[in-house]
Amino acid sequence: MTHLVYPGALHTRFHHALGAMHLMSLAINLLRSKGHTITDGEEEAAILAILLHDIGHGPFSHALEHSLVTGIKHEDISAKLMRDLNVHFEGRLTHAIEIFNGTYPKKFLHQLISGQLDLDRMDYLNRDSFFTGVSEGVISFDRIIKMFNVYDDDLVIEEKGIYSIEKFLIARRLMYWQVYLHKTVIAGEMILVKLLERAKELSATGADLFASPSLNYFLKNDINEANFFSQHENLEHFTNLDDQDIYAAVKVWTKHPDKILSTLCKMLTSRNLYKVEMGNEMANLNRVTFLQDAAVNLLEIKPEEARYFVFTDSIQNRAYNAGVGNIKILMKNNDIVDIAKASDLSNLESLQKTVEKYILCYPRGI
Amino acid sequence: MTHLVYPGALHTRFHHALGAMHLMSLAINLLRSKGHTITDGEEEAAILAILLHDIGHGPFSHALEHSLVTGIKHEDISAKLMRDLNVHFEGRLTHAIEIFNGTYPKKFLHQLISGQLDLDRMDYLNRDSFFTGVSEGVISFDRIIKMFNVYDDDLVIEEKGIYSIEKFLIARRLMYWQVYLHKTVIAGEMILVKLLERAKELSATGADLFASPSLNYFLKNDINEANFFSQHENLEHFTNLDDQDIYAAVKVWTKHPDKILSTLCKMLTSRNLYKVEMGNEMANLNRVTFLQDAAVNLLEIKPEEARYFVFTDSIQNRAYNAGVGNIKILMKNNDIVDIAKASDLSNLESLQKTVEKYILCYPRGI
Amino acid sequence: MTHLVYPGALHTRFHHALGAMHLMSLAINLLRSKGHTITDGEEEAAILAILLHDIGHGPFSHALEHSLVTGIKHEDISAKLMRDLNVHFEGRLTHAIEIFNGTYPKKFLHQLISGQLDLDRMDYLNRDSFFTGVSEGVISFDRIIKMFNVYDDDLVIEEKGIYSIEKFLIARRLMYWQVYLHKTVIAGEMILVKLLERAKELSATGADLFASPSLNYFLKNDINEANFFSQHENLEHFTNLDDQDIYAAVKVWTKHPDKILSTLCKMLTSRNLYKVEMGNEMANLNRVTFLQDAAVNLLEIKPEEARYFVFTDSIQNRAYNAGVGNIKILMKNNDIVDIAKASDLSNLESLQKTVEKYILCYPRGI
């Protein structure tokens, strides 16, 4: 939903997967040039692992996970899809899967894919900066990769790279607040959550809803963590679903007879989004009640329907956690020191705490 | 379809309209600073005119114009939509429409929107360069705009800007061949044309096809230049249609019982596109026949169905025409000279000729 | 001396003055657009003040201040030159001087030139990033300027700009360590200090030294804070002196009969610089003595001459001080809050402490 704020941000997971794959090639060449052995087979495996690391994400992953499907972890879906591909390719992905899962002996290969300083983050920070135009997120990925080394099977950063790492951690923090957790982005996501919830409820009551077959499948069936992997068609429909199924349906639903659904859909398509208030404390209950009453009047809906338009939530789960610890610095004297110790920005560790924010959403015009 | 070659090229007409609007602001400020009077009303009108100049384009305009709807000019649709908006806004767009149509007295305002060196082209060249990464298309739009002037109600370029104009004309030529007429882009567009043609034929025979209501409308009805503007719902469905209706349907049609349709849709979704040969002469007929026979065997289809998979076409209509003439240079001695004369790149005029290319498409694997 | 590490960094104070002047224009336009009155005269004065703010710097200012001239503050020279220009231009710079000195009523104009977030810093950070290629220093100066506002005659930043300010403070810190205080840059500066010291000593003993007339003047005369402004020719020679006088002389001095001088000059011209050790504590005295003995042997010099080649120093004076406090944030509710409080990067204030580093220099090859 970032494109609601930064119109250029229409880039996709496909770009990201290609970019991360490219960074993996660079990193492997660099590590080889420093004398670390990485076989051709390991190179292929590492590249495949990062190419596929996000394959289990559905469209609008966070929004969908709170509405259409519930409690299914995208990592589990990625793992399942990789296993299926491994069958198809007759075992060729075995090492890739081990690297992805962290069970392959050279554990630094896993750290390149998933860790405090992995190529995944390095790609998306730069990519998101490019497509949003928010220069705060630009990082020197090429310089950071040049500072990579391996020590005791751990991915480490050479001392000269400390300032680039500081910059990376700060850039990530800034992108969270300026882009990923921008109020308008959250408003767009919340409205999508609410309209999909409503669509699913209507579907449960037998209402007729335009939907592609795969979207229809998730509207009609309750798919959750327990039953997701038990039926093959679940996975087939899930992988078949993309943003276009959702958007094409939302456009049609703007004319649906159900007032809640059509109102929410029109709010999204005409960019008349919720107003979002964000703070360090939960919203005052009286204020919520007041806003719900106002929404009932404004939209001419029933009191029990106000919860689609006025509600609170918290965003701690997705909140920023730089995880400063665990980035190991290889000092010139060959000691290994945690970045939080090595940096004379003494309290870099403050980046580590989880920031929890509370949000309150309500319609504009109240 | 450019994203099939340059994955980052997912930018939209919306971005382009905003960008062109921004350039219009710059140009108007510049012309005012050179002493030309442009009232606030004229500024608003010029900005509205360029904001709306492309509003009549449908999704995949070229592809659609050759399949779903026929013979309707996007300029006419733009004009109609602007008239409707003018009614809605009670006459506020009257001057904008005059500028768009070229009937407003200060004709240089129209030339800023539509001419050999308009802000439309200046925006899309730079935008397409940015999102494709093809640096050949980067132009110094800010420098060109700084060289703008008005002479005898004509938009002219000051002499110092000649080299920037040369660069602009060459950049445009290079973008045509490296991006807009790239074989893979053409292959993607042709496959979309063919599958929409097939869908429409099937629809005419009463076949059941998944489609959003607006897409369904154009599949079921024959809409052409003659009847388009006679019924209001034509325009409503047309504006409602976007890429997502098409892509969502194409994904579903990959499983349609009609072999032609499902094969074409699978070719597009799995990026198994036509092979395209491009040349200065029409393809040899024997070769076409040979390829059609081969396609019949390969795909196990009937001979009369081969035309969906093996065919020729020409792309002269959309070919590159720099229209070098008509760019007027204001010399230091106040003479007005055509760029083709002013540039000592003596044969810049060679850019003027229309280049016609013939294409031959056929399935890979023959 | 930055070009010894980053060869592209040959940019000059002249560029910086032009750039800061440009930013001043942007800032003034922005503040006017937010309703603050800045007269045309004030605009001219502010632009002149920032154009001239660094005019009192000599070549290699820090190096020179520790060798050729002693104890003269460049701010005082700037002020004197501005007063002289004001006489020449018959009072036209009066307001510019007041703004520069901070005595003009609208004190935010002074803050734009000299403060925790002035246009001076904004220009040099970006300029130095561009010419060194160290991307860590890139800041969104245009975005920061858009967040400028004035409250109670104080330059303040609107709340939305907090993250850009954090980025700015961090960028400045990173540029200090990666560029301004890079060991090789320090080595180059120290060698210049030592060779100018030696040249001055030789000159005092009547030795013949190639030098342009202005350089000769400072070699032959003891100019210090007390007598600098008492004789007009001091200032004339000072402003006449530039890097080229120094470099041209250094090249000639490589062949001077004095071994100390010629050795130091050859070290600089052939880039055989001191080795520099940097630490949080002063170097161990035994180590210094050991290195001096080694230098005496290596270079075949007298013990009392070793101090030109082996010495310690501290760089606290020029060390990094972000001065986080004093950047005032204008919250959405119109409160004014210090950035150190407004930022939830709770210990941003840690940036505030002065970092003192001790250096130890000695010749390579010991």
Place this chain on the structure above:
Amino acid sequence: MTHLVYPGALHTRFHHALGAMHLMSLAINLLRSKGHTITDGEEEAAILAILLHDIGHGPFSHALEHSLVTGIKHEDISAKLMRDLNVHFEGRLTHAIEIFNGTYPKKFLHQLISGQLDLDRMDYLNRDSFFTGVSEGVISFDRIIKMFNVYDDDLVIEEKGIYSIEKFLIARRLMYWQVYLHKTVIAGEMILVKLLERAKELSATGADLFASPSLNYFLKNDINEANFFSQHENLEHFTNLDDQDIYAAVKVWTKHPDKILSTLCKMLTSRNLYKVEMGNEMANLNRVTFLQDAAVNLLEIKPEEARYFVFTDSIQNRAYNAGVGNIKILMKNNDIVDIAKASDLSNLESLQKTVEKYILCYPRGI
């Protein structure tokens, strides 16, 4: 002298040599990846050859060649310096010299250094674009290098690269007119030529002139092609001379008792340059006489001294010659075709003709 127009353009031949060396590494890796054998020794030799290709240039080469030293070709000086280095390094540069001279068997290595599409040009076009900010000169050197191939021992470009080559040729043309032959750049160079001429004349009459020893040597002695290589000290002084000797002297000469010299020096240091008229035909003689008379009055000089201030010249020698021919394109069918034939920009060959321009210089204020 380009910095007189584009202040950032202070980059040096040293940068250029490093950059060209870097491009050579890229090109060699690319050609190896296409199956061409280049031994490690050949790689070192080619890299050395391009690193040293410009080493024989003096400061302000064109200006100096017309005043201080006459008729000595920088290529000959480069060759001589390389031979001297080869002696010093005991034959290690033998192959580098052969590649530089074009006598090494693999002649494509020479073409990478000197040809219509060599790495020399590729580096300076991009470098000059970067430091001047003239975006017209930006070329896709990485893409062009990717299109390199070798056929029959000739460096060729693969067909897909045709448009990038067109862009390169046009970019070069535009840089000539917007940068290298900019009137202000020419004015700066001409003034330097004239003041060095005058200084040399004065020196011949025994006048006392401040100068570094090496500059003094060329003022006092007549060094020309015939005697340059006969005395070792010629070369030593020549290599010792740089821009700083010249500028440091020019500053001092602004106070020289000779009015011609001091006037010319003041014109340069205070940027009060000649006015330059450029045209396709030689200036009218009457006009020159008229301007000389005016200069005599304006500057209060003797008629025979007017030639330092008012004069004509032509710039054909350094004029733009794209040399379109000789760029060989490797077509997909393995034919080799000249770019002038392969490009459908049919008259690209028009780029080939030498453009001669006539200039007329005179003081401002006439």
